Amino acid sequence: MGGFFSKLGLSCGIFCALVARFPLSAQTKQAQNPVIFADVPDLSMIRVGGNYYMSSTTMHMSPGVPIMKSTDLVNWRLVSYAYDTLASNDAMNLANGQSTYGRGSWASSLRFHNGTYYVSTFAQTSGRTHIYFTKNIEKGPWKAVSFKPSYHDHSLFFDDDGRVYLVYGGGKLRLVELTADASGVKPGTTEQVLIENAGAPAGPNTGLPAEGSQLFKIKGKYYLFNIVWPKGGMRTVVVHRADKLTGPYEGRVALQDLGVAQGGLIDTPDGQWYSYLFRDFGAVGRIPYLVPVTWADGWPVLGTGGKVPETLALPASKGLIPGLVASDDFSRRPGAPALPLVWQWNHNPDNALWSLTNRKGYLRLKTGRVDTSFVLARNTLTQRTIGPTCSGATALDVSQLKDGDFAGLALLQKRYGLVGVKRTKDTKSIVMVSAESEKPVEIQRVPLTQNKIYFKAECDFTDRKDVAVFFYSLDGKAWQKIGAPLKMAYTLPHFMGYRFGLFNYASKNAGGYADFDYFTISEQISKE
Known part of the structure; x- marks a missing residue:
């Protein structure tokens, strides 16, 4: 036994020396794309300190607008939903032969402003724009406001001067100002066309007009991300930038590979940048990808040599169980939620x-x-x-x-x-x-x-x-x-x-x- 433990001590010594020589980050496997092999479409993402939060689309499901949390951009777990029920009507209640499959709430916009988390979405089912807000994104409670009309694929945006806006639309993108508390359209405001044809950088033959707007302000410049689908081509990321919110905007194709598109930008605490996007992948749904971003001449450059990499310089995935899906024996401890968030x-x-x-x-x-x-x-x-x-x-x-x-x-x-x-x-x-x-x-x-x-x-x-x-x-x-x-x-x-x-x-x-x-x-x- 003594010989065994002395050998074990020697082995541990060698291992510790190796760890000192080669940090664990260099020894562990890298993350792989897709970072989530499951239906998590229309991602919107923020970083607050060392935590990342992401919202997504689950449309006709209840509860809705799932909120996920990560500390490394790869391993995510469900922490909340923005609402229990979007609306109570025949379509949402599967009553009188009505349903709202494929509708319900669509692409959301997740933002953090002055200590409050905001999630906005829109719904054909209700004909309204819905905004949910909370001080505690993980525990709630969430408060809700809604107003007409239903602003398609909008991006909620808080500017540095305290003014609040939505950028929305398909093809022709528009800007509308909200009240300071984002509870409705600002009285007396006038909508304006922000970009006449946001899909133009991808060519003249557009099947799916530019939509899925996500607007960011980085180092004083405004960056607007959209997805467009040229006829005969693939889903494509288009980015526009401007020195002023109201424009003028100049645009370019930012990524055209594997049909990975629709999303935005996120940075890490140590200054690395990524674009979060998704890919249509058949019956499993629309699955999230991350692509590294570098900056050149004030433009975000997506991908590695214009391609979506298979591996990423991020920690490996520990799997989607139990973060996004999980087994359930239906036994409940006192005080536990009736249903875990995976349901x-x-x-x-x-x-x-x-x-x-x-x-x-x-x-x-x-x-x-x-x-x-x-x-x-x-x-x-x-x-x-x-x-x-x-x-x-x-x-x-x-x-x-x-x-x-x-x-x-x-x-x-x-x-x-x-x-x-x-x-x-x-x-x-x-x-x-x-x-x-x-x-x-x-x-x-x-x-x-x-x-x-x-x-x-x-x-x-x-x-x-x-x-x-x-x-x-x-x-x-x-x-x-x-x-x-x-x-x-x-x-x-x-x-x-x-x-x-x-x-x-x-x-x-x-x-x-x-x-x-x-x-x-x-x-x-x-x-x-």
Whole structure:
């Protein structure tokens, strides 16, 4: 034993010497692009001291406008949402056959000014511009104001003289002044056209006009970031700059590689600069990238030799679990939130019809009405899928389903897939449904004679393969494939990457319920 410990001491001595010679930062792996392999689009980012905060778009989900925190620009965790519900109307409530898939709140703008955090967004669903503000971005509470109209893809901007503005629009970008507290449009203000055609630097044939404005003031100059999509080309970053807020602005193409675009600038405490952007990546959604920024002649120069690098001089990712997605056993300590932040409801929930206290350690989803389809059913509880591969699994007690009830595990998008239990009179069946054709089709049905059942869905987003496979198990150990592989597709009507969902809805009689024991998420999938 003495010889072992003396050797161990010698090894530690060598290791310590190596650490002194080669700092840990040089030994650890670098970050890789994408920095987040999940649907986190329309990023807006700020740095306050050594902390970075980022907002994003989750549209029709509730709660909405997620706020994420990082200390290294790579490893992010959810810390808050700007709102619980955007609005209460038929579309947000999935009532009377209405929905707001692909709408809800869109691109947000996150800012910090005089000790207050502001998040602004806009919504076709409400027809309004919404601004949320708080002194404590992580704990809240958030206060809300809203006003008409809905200013498209706006950037909230606090100038050094205390005046507050929104830059907004598509193609033709406009400037409007707000009140000092950002609670509405300043009375008597006159809007002005800031840039007549912000997409012009990318060429004359523009498919998607310049939008996604994000405005910054750096060393006395104004920098306006936009995304544009030339016809026959790819999504492109365009930057304009000016000496005065009102212009004139000169513009240039800042990045045209891999379709990585739409975002802005962030600096580190030691003076490094990055641009945060995203890339459309098929069924998993729109995934964030970082590109290094240098400065030349007062212009930000994005990328490495004009390209998006695969690696970054930043700490490596520790993974998205449990920062942005997480498993949940549905057990709650006293004082803990009912639902962790990784969960969002599909549209506004009916809070009377779900519970974590009716049966300790279980999520109970009750039915309160009859629904005609899965996508119009309330109280589907969701969280993101992640790439390049992931699996989600659950177990549920279906003993209290009523005739016509359907409960189980979903992959939610317009071309969704479901595996669950359907009750028909006094019999229960395991059913896999595919909406790959954009119409639900029952692919397979298996008789079920027990009350506890296990389901799993595996997603493969590698190189945009975008295929999901569904499984069931009678004991939680031996898994059987069911139905057919689902070819997943990112469709604009939903405008969102695929999400895992726990669901239960009635097609004949309200009043039944399903008890979900847990949800687990993993980066691993089965090997063929």
